[in-house]
Amino acid sequence: MQIPLVLTLAVALATVASAVSAHSLKELEGMLGDREKYFQAVDKAAPEFTLQDAEGRTTSLADFRGKVVVLNFIYASCPDICPLHADRIAEIQGLINQSPMKTQVQFISITTDPSKDTSDVLRHYGQAHRLDSANWLFLTTRSDQSEDATRNLAERFGHRFDKTPGGYQIHSIVTHVIDSQGRWRASFHGLKFEPTNLVVFVNALVNDAEKPHGHIAPGVWEKIKRLFGS
Template sequence: MLKNRLVAFMVLLFLWTGISQSHQFYGYPYVQKIKDFTLIDHNGKKVKFSDFRGKYLLVFFGYTYCPDVCPTSMYRIKETLDRLGEYKKYVHVLFISVDPERDTPEALKKFISYFDPTGKYITGLTGTPEQVKKVAKQFRAYYKKVPVKDNPEVGYLVDHTAFIYLIDKNGIMRLIFRPANEDPEKIAEDIKYVIKYFGE
């Protein structure tokens, strides 16, 4: 079983290396199969990662109380979606909360409405601290509570990675966009290329 998985991974890596040579990616090329998981969406409904199979996904870990990084990153994602043109219909965004204690479905719904008033393109996800930790581990996403001693009303902030992950329609991570990848036009071009290569 392990040998078969290793062979499959090497094939994927070989193919992806070939793709990377034919296109100068703005994001960081990566190959990783994401295992299925279950969380709660912004409507209070249980959803599985596999429910989004067939869509290209942009995944971001953040939280609604975030004062700067998350709104900025989500706006960059919104701008990216707006630049996808006809390819926008193949892409969906998952905003996964790293602050499940405060990020209720209601809080998530209000937050994502600023970036997707239609509710068609972005899904907010939360869960128990254990569930979120398990999902974040798959993506190697770091987060940690930081107490705010001089502002008891806020209580704490959350330090976290601000990567945007591109997952293909089969649940395989293909690209990682770092905070320095701030150009929505270039991010959109990468996404279009991946969709063209792997199919709509």
């Protein structure tokens, strides 16, 4: 499937937003549970954090109340899976930013190696991986925080970044989704999940699928998937 086609079809997701929101979030989670083995439903308050961006500006998770947050942990000198994770986030962002959801979704990457990931590194990492700074931030520790603060935060999100003597970190790959009220609603594990499944889940959160709605024909889900060529 060609990426330009995917981006074009992503716009079509907006046209079926009302249909997606007709399902409750629980129903959608059930659908994803059947179709996406790397999907994990979560429902609890997301761990709060206050960090800083490449320009030294303080940023908290609470600053993004009212938006859906797609969050991941990486470190810039990672030689293998972190760059692939960044590219996957860029792919997802590309899909979302071709739709009206762009202003309602914030992407956040957090470094687990603040001593090496300087402001210049943070500033240029997104450019190297085609991430759009309009709704993406790469955050690091504040000057008054320990070097381990972001690794500890990752552990609060359920996965570890363990340092090795060679300066690398052994870790898993997880993409977290936080709703507009600051609740952690899902994790997509690894890199083999279907990006459009994450986009559809984000779309449901943007359109507040937890509110009561009437039911619709089950075929709507398949229509959405066909729009994305899945």
